[in-house]
Amino acid sequence: MIQLLAADGTRTPHPELDEVLAGRGGDDDLASPQRLRGYYRDMVMIRAADLEATSLQRQGQLGLWASALGQEAAQIGAGHASREQDYLVPTYREHGIAWARGIEPWRLLESYRGVSHGGWDPNELRTHPYMIVLGSQAPHAVGYAMGLQRDGVVGTGDRETDTAVLALFGDGASSEGEVSESFTFSASFGAPVVFFTQNNQWAISVPTSVQSRVPLAQRSRGWGIPSVRVDGNDVLAVLAAVREALDAARAGEGPRFIEALTYRMAAHTTSDDASRYRPSSEEEEWAEKDPILRLRRHLEQLGEIDEAFIARCDEEAHDLAMALHHHIHGMEDPDPADMFTHAYAEPHPIVEAEREQYLEYVAQFEDDAEQTGERS
Amino acid sequence: MSSTSTTNLPIAKAITAGLRDALRADDKVLLMGEDIGVLGGVFRVTDGLHAEFGPQRVVDTPLGEAGIVGTSVGLAVRGYRPVVEIQFDGFVFPAFNQITTQVAKMHNRTNGTVHMPIVIRIPHGGGIGAIEHHSESPEALFAHTAGLRILAPSNAQDAYWMTRQAIECEDPVIMFEPKKRYWVKGDVDPDRRPELSPWQAEIVRPGADATLLAWGPSMPLALESAEAATEDGIELEVIDARSLAPVDYPTIAASVRRTGRLLITHEAPVLGGLGGEIAARISEECFYHLEAPVMRVGGYHLPYPPARMENAYLPDLDRVLDGVDRLLEH
Numbered sequence: 001m002i003q004l005l006a007a008d009g010t011r012t013p014h015p016e017l018d019e020v021l022a023g024r025g026g027d028d029d030l031a032s033p034q035r036l037r038g039y040y041r042d043m044v045m046i047r048a049a050d051l052e053a054t055s056l057q058r059q060g061q062l063g064l065w066a067s068a069l070g071q072e073a074a075q076i077g078a079g080h081a082s083r084e085q086d087y088l089v090p091t092y093r094e095h096g097i098a099w100a101r102g103i104e105p106w107r108l109l110e111s112y113r114g115v116s117h118g119g120w121d122p123n124e125l126r127t128h129p130y131m132i133v134l135g136s137q138a139p140h141a142v143g144y145a146m147g148l149q150r151d152g153v154v155g156t157g158d159r160e161t162d163t164a165v166l167a168l169f170g171d172g173a174s175s176e177g178e179v180s181e182s183f184t185f186s187a188s189f190g191a192p193v194v195f196f197t198q199n200n201q202w203a204i205s206v207p208t209s210v211q212s213r214v215p216l217a218q219r220s221r222g223w224g225i226p227s228v229r230v231d232g233n234d235v236l237a238v239l240a241a242v243r244e245a246l247d248a249a250r251a252g253e254g255p256r257f258i259e260a261l262t263y264r265m266a267a268h269t270t271s272d273d274a275s276r277y278r279p280s281s282e283e284e285e286w287a288e289k290d291p292i293l294r295l296r297r298h299l300e301q302l303g304e305i306d307e308a309f310i311a312r313c314d315e316e317a318h319d320l321a322m323a324l325h326h327h328i329h330g331m332e333d334p335d336p337a338d339m340f341t342h343a344y345a346e347p348h349p350i351v352e353a354e355r356e357q358y359l360e361y362v363a364q365f366e367d368d369a370e371q372t373g374e375r376s
Numbered sequence: 377m378s379s380t381s382t383t384n385l386p387i388a389k390a391i392t393a394g395l396r397d398a399l400r401a402d403d404k405v406l407l408m409g410e411d412i413g414v415l416g417g418v419f420r421v422t423d424g425l426h427a428e429f430g431p432q433r434v435v436d437t438p439l440g441e442a443g444i445v446g447t448s449v450g451l452a453v454r455g456y457r458p459v460v461e462i463q464f465d466g467f468v469f470p471a472f473n474q475i476t477t478q479v480a481k482m483h484n485r486t487n488g489t490v491h492m493p494i495v496i497r498i499p500h501g502g503g504i505g506a507i508e509h510h511s512e513s514p515e516a517l518f519a520h521t522a523g524l525r526i527l528a529p530s531n532a533q534d535a536y537w538m539t540r541q542a543i544e545c546e547d548p549v550i551m552f553e554p555k556k557r558y559w560v561k562g563d564v565d566p567d568r569r570p571e572l573s574p575w576q577a578e579i580v581r582p583g584a585d586a587t588l589l590a591w592g593p594s595m596p597l598a599l600e601s602a603e604a605a606t607e608d609g610i611e612l613e614v615i616d617a618r619s620l621a622p623v624d625y626p627t628i629a630a631s632v633r634r635t636g637r638l639l640i641t642h643e644a645p646v647l648g649g650l651g652g653e654i655a656a657r658i659s660e661e662c663f664y665h666l667e668a669p670v671m672r673v674g675g676y677h678l679p680y681p682p683a684r685m686e687n688a689y690l691p692d693l694d695r696v697l698d699g700v701d702r703l704l705e706h
Contacts, residue, residue, distance in 0.1 A: 117481075121489035122453055129485050133477045139443050140478070143450020143458075150406075150432055150456070165450075178473070181443035188438050342488035343522050345546035349575075350622045351522075 001261060002241055003231040007289050009297025017240035020247075030080075030239055033304040039080065039235050040299060041313045043072035043292045046096045048317030049105040052324045053112070057270045061328050062112045066093045070233075070265030073291030074198045076100055077238030078260075082166050082246060085153075089128040089141040089167045093198075097168060101127050105320070106327045115334050134169070135176030138195070141167030142182050145191035145249075154192045155252025164192040164249035166242070172203025174219065175211045183223040183255075192249035195220065195257045196242060198232055200264035205277040220257035232260030233291040263289070336362075381567040388421050388558035390532040391497075393566060394539025395422065395459065399429050402457065405543055408435045408444055409461030409497075418463050419499060419558055441471035448494050449478050457543055459495040465552075466509025466680075468498055472517075479548045480523030491546045492523075495539075500528070500552035501593035501643050502690055505683040512680050513644035516653070518550050519621040526621040527574055528552045530595035532562030534574075534618060541574045552620070554593035577624035579631060583611035586637035586703055589628060589654065591617040594641050594691065601641075601696040610700060623654060629661045636667035637703045641691050646674040668706030673699040 004012055004021075021031040029035065050067050057065040068075060071093070079100025082088060090097050098108055103125055110116045111130060118129035128144075131137040145165040148154050153163045173179060174197050186193050199216055201208055212219070217229035228245075230237045238260055245256035263286035267274040274283075299305035340355035385393065398405050407422060413436035416423030426434040437444050441462060448458035462468045468475070475496065482492050502511030518524050525547050529535040535553070542549035572578055580595075581602050590598035595616055602612040613631050617623060632638045638658055640651035655670035673691045681689045 116487060117485040119485075119487040119489075122486060123490070128453070129482070133473065136446065136473060136478055139446025139474070140450040140453065142443075143447030143452075144454050145450070146447060147451045147454030147456055151454070177470075178442050178446055181438075181440040181446070184438045184440055185443045185447055342484045342486075344525075345483055345488065345491045348525075348547075348622055350625075 001229045001231055002237045003234050004236040004240065005234045005294055005298050007294055009294055009299075009301050011298060011301075014240070017237070017244065020240045020244045021236065024247075030243065031236060033299070033302060036295065036299055036302075037305065037309065039076055040292065040295050040305070041316070042076045042096070042099060043235070043295065044313045044317045045320055046072055046076065046099045046105075047292065048321045049099075049324055050095060052321035053105070053109060054266065054270060056109070056325065056328050057112070062109060063114050064112050064269050064271060066112075066269045067264070067266035068093050068095045070263045070286065070291070071198055071200060072096050073235035073295070074232035074238050074260040074262045077235040078166060078168070078196050078242045081239050081242035085126070085161065085163045086246060087126050087128070087141075087144050087163065087165045089137045089144070089165060090130060091134070091137065091169050091173060092130045092132055093170070094130070094168055098127065101125060103127060105324055109324070109328060113328065113331060115331060134173040135178040138167050138169060138173075138179045138182035139185065141165045141193050142186045142189075142191050145186065145193040146189055148192055149189070154250060162250040164194060164246045166246060167193055167195050169195070169197055170203065171197060171199040171201070171208045171211060171216060172206070174216055175203070183220050183225055183257075186255035187223040187225055190252070190254040192252065193255045194242065194245040194249050195225075195255065197257070197259045198262050199259050200262050202264055202268070202274075202278065204268040204272060215259065217257065217259035220255075225255045225257050227257035227259065229259045229261060232262030233289045233294060235291060235295055262291075382563050382565045384561050385532050385536075385564045386559045386561050387529070387532050387535045387554065388419055390535040390562070390564045391421050391539050391553065392423060392425070393564065394536045396425060396428070397566060398459070398540055398543040399425065399433060402543075404455060405457045405459065406433045406435060406451070407459045407461065408437050408448060410437055410439055410444070410463055412436060412461050417461060419555065421497075421553075421558075422461065441467060442474050445471040445474040445479060445494075445496065449474065449482060449492065452492050452494050453482075453490055457493045459497065459543060462496060462498045464510045465498050465500050465512040465514060468496075468514060475518065475524070475550075476521045480521045483547070484523060492548045493543070493546050494548045495542045496548070496550045498550060498552050499555035499558075501554055501556060502680060502686050503556045503593065505686070507683070508680070511686065513642065513675065515552055515620050516644060516648060516650045519650050519653070523548065524621055525549045525575075526552065526619065528554070528592035528618065528620050530554060530557070530592050530616055530618075532560075532564045533570070536564045536566060537570050538574050538618075552592055554595075556593055557596070575619040575622060575624060577618055577627040578616045579613060579627070580616050581612070581614040583613035584635060585611045586613070586639060586700060587615060587628070587631040587635045588612045588696075588700070589615045589617055589638065589640045590642065591620060594643060597691060597693065597696060598641060601693055601700070604693060604697060605700055610704065612700065620650060623650075625657055625661065628654065629658060632658055632662045633665045636665055638666075638670045639673065639696070639699050639703050640670065641673045641696055641699070643675055643690055645677050646672045647677040649674055668703050671699050671703050
């Protein structure tokens with residue numbers, strides 16, 4: 001397992017990946033103190049948004065919430081490892097990826113509140129919609145990567161335009177057949193895609209040990225897809241491994257697979273009760289490996305962080321949570337007639353007829369209300 | 377009426393011509409499927425296209441229907457127009473998840489920002505003496521899924537033009553191709569776009585006594601039945617549904633208002649089949665015009681049987697005429 005930051009924040013040298021972090025080919029130093037502080041702030045921010053979302057669900061403002069608590073380093077690291085032109089394909093728990101991509105947290109909450117199924121423009125944000133049916137997005141990632149090949153933006157050596165796809169899924173989704181087919185298709189066509197699995201140890205109540213007889217990182221090797229396992233609570237290890245793999249994919253070297261070992265500190269979703277299937281001792285053990293604490297310790301060892309910065313991050317995170325709270329409480333339900341709008345791209349007589357029927361049906365009640373109002 | 381550009385082609389070759397012209401017209405069109413490249417497809421529908429357009433546009437894929445359809449979703453997001461071949465109707469089920477939860481819903485999921493101009497070609501229906509899973513009629517399973525469109529050509533002209541129009545459509549289209557009729561010839565005019573929309577049904581034989589609705593592989597049987605019924609002095613109006621999603625209810629209802637009777641025949645099991653949905657809607661819309669309940673003649677509630685029994689399973693002339701008799705008893 002690749003680890004650059006130990007749980008106590010100590011930095012472990014790694015000749016090859018240190019070079020990647022230092023910016024092989026003239027990039028900015030991904031591990032500069034300024035960047036490290038940025039990752040720290042991002043993780044604090046996204047954790048605050050996550051906790052606030054859980055709170056909003058408890059207040060009845062969200063139908064459900066899938067927390068990414070504990071997985072901040074894996075997601076912030078992978079998100080920042082991608083370049084602007086890369087296309088990211090998340091599942092439904094990638095709030096840190098979305099944050100790194102500049103997608104405001106309230107947009108993620110739309111689907112959990114039930115006002116849309118997602119709704120952003122994937123091409124504008126270069127981020128695929130959140131995906132509920134596990135593993136279904138993996139072949140989409142490969143198809144998009146096949147499109148990149150046809151568009152001639154792979155392996156040209158132009159770092160501004162060469163593009164790759166980062167496909168994200170969890171250990172549970174990795175058991176789905178479509179993930180295996182994605183390995184097949186990406187390997188067959190040499191598609192520029194990096195599969196990134198956050199192994200958070202549990203697929204709802206089923207531990208990874210029930211899903212795989214071998215470390216997940218070994219799975220793709222049967223397809224000839226090189227793979228590594230990284231410490232997913234180590235933002236630097238994730239950054240370096242994902243950047244290295246994406247660079248290779250962009251260069252036309254074909255697919256890669258990364259397993260990031262991390263831990264889902266909360267339950268699967270707010271509907272789940274993790275205390276039924278996992279011991280609290282395990283949660284306590286992983287709390288010691290907390291990704292935010294780890295980076296803070298590292299920054300402290302470097303002398304690159306002070307109480308004022310930490311307090312400022314906490315204050316910003318609090319403000320974000322409050323903004324989220326107010327945004328959601330003020331969010332109005334969409335007009336139900338809008339549900340007919342985007343079923344099809346082209347006119348569809350049955351959907352149009354049903355929309356008319358719906359509007360006429362609703363209008364009856366408005367007429368009744370008016371008449372009642374007149375009488376009173 | 378034929379123009380100078382009209383050629384006489386088997387349905388399979390009409391589809392080939394449609395694919396070729398679509399590939400020439402738009403370089404974002406690409407074909408994907410098992411054995412469609414060098415071999416030209418198990419039915420040779422893509423014959424010659426690999427040689428003409430190369431492996432980047434006529435893609436021999438690994439065996440994996442979910443992978444074929446799933447990668448086509450990603451290609452569509454990237455701006456491509458994939459045309460996918462599923463080898464046989466019964467092989468579409470490994471891709472069922474991708475078609476129903478992804479292809480059908482991605483446009484909706486993204487509030488209309490992403491289009492899914494994907495065509496899924498499926499050789500359709502029985503009567504060819506094949507083994508299990510080579511003769512099924514799963515159209516109702518897909519017609520039930522909002523977000524999909526379904527076309528079912530029954531002749532060469534429709535086969536050519538529906539191929540072109542399905543590829544041009546910004547929505548996903550499943551095209552059920554009548555496999556037992558792949559080698560039946562008909563006139564095709566690739567230079568004259570039909571006036572009839574692909575989403576409209578066509579009255580292919582007028583008649584006053586009852587309406588007989590069919591599609592795809594069942595159309596020859598419908599026409600044969602109408603011809604045979606004239607011996608008993610019964611004039612059947614035969615409608616080719618052509619589009620199964622959306623179904624062209626106005627054309628069917630107008631016919632039923634004239635004839636007062638409707639018989640629907642399809643190869644799929646009657647229970648839960650598309651005929652049941654059409655019967656229910658026509659009953660709602662045409663209740664006071666109906667002289668008899670809407671009737672259906674189709675497959676039984678069984679797995680498609682082994683080939684030596686399929687003639688008993690599939691609607692045939694006698695079963696359709698028996699249905700007509702029951703319809704006219706009222």
